[in-house]
Amino acid sequence: MNKKIVYGIIATLLVVLAIIGVNFYQKVFGNAVHKDGAIYIKSNGTLTEVTQQLSNFIDAPENFSWLAEKKKYLTPKGGKYVLKKGMSLNDVVNLLRSGNQTPVNISFNNQDTIEKLAGRISQQIEADSLSLVNAMLDAAFLNTNGFTEKSALGMYIPNSYEFYWNTSAEKFRDKMLKEYKRFWNNTRLNKAKDLNLSKEDVTTLASIVQKETAQKIERPIVAGLYLNRLKSNWPLQADPTIIYCIKQEKGQDFIVKRVLNKDLEINSPYNTYKNTGLPPTLIAMPDISTIDAVLNYKKHDYFYMCASVDNIGFHDFASSLAQHNRNAAKYQRWISEQGINR
Structure with missing residues (x-):
């Protein structure tokens, strides 16, 4: 055979091999991920499900499946995995195979019930709300750690936390x-x-203060007022506890715009008009700032407070019953003018 033909064949084969090599290299090590983002792999997730999620980030998900099989990545490890634009398929497989997931920051505040808290958390991690409720209210766990179903909410301090x-x-x-x-x-x-x-x-006291005022600047004052009543063995007479009692009877979604005299007669240990001292447990989830407002309460001689008409959202405080009655009458006139009956 003519040497030129032989050389030509060899050259052609080398070119073909080079093309195959370049294509293989590009397939495995070339830029594959075309945008930043993250995928969330369930604890019992399958490779097919992973591939489906990756289809939003790579143009040839079948190439990922091929490479995953070659690299023995067959059983996905659950978690959140962050993808960066420009990553290769090899990078992606190595990341997922390593199980080096990225933590998530979860946050919650002002959840009035365990069920609502579980619903909030289930939006941020894999666990569903039912499994969270069951875990939070597990009798053995509560008993071991000194909680009850009513007090369990107090274990969850509102903040941001890092979890997988x-x-x-x-x-x-x-x-x-x-x-x-x-x-x-x-x-x-x-x-x-x-x-x-x-x-x-x-x-418990912080939960009442939390519901009594939305103004952080007022909370140490309100806390001091309730502490004055506790020290003097007065009933707290806190409307938020009455609203809590009403919702216990009528459901958490029942809206109370005005506490009526008949509501003060509800027979419940949480009724602070009929009982002295603190109610048995918290009535809502207090913020850290509110807990600290109780611990660092403002010292004063106030025993009475009433929603302010002149400074909406705040309260008028009084040391004497006479002054309080004037404040209360002014407020009752105003609220009636607004047509608020319940």
């Missing part, structure tokens, strides 16, 4: 218990002791 997305309901609950114990450090415990209150008492 595929955290189970039980692990979420257990970590929140650790955060609760960390929150109640010696400084806070000593301040509670100075008030002759337990940490549970502080949380």
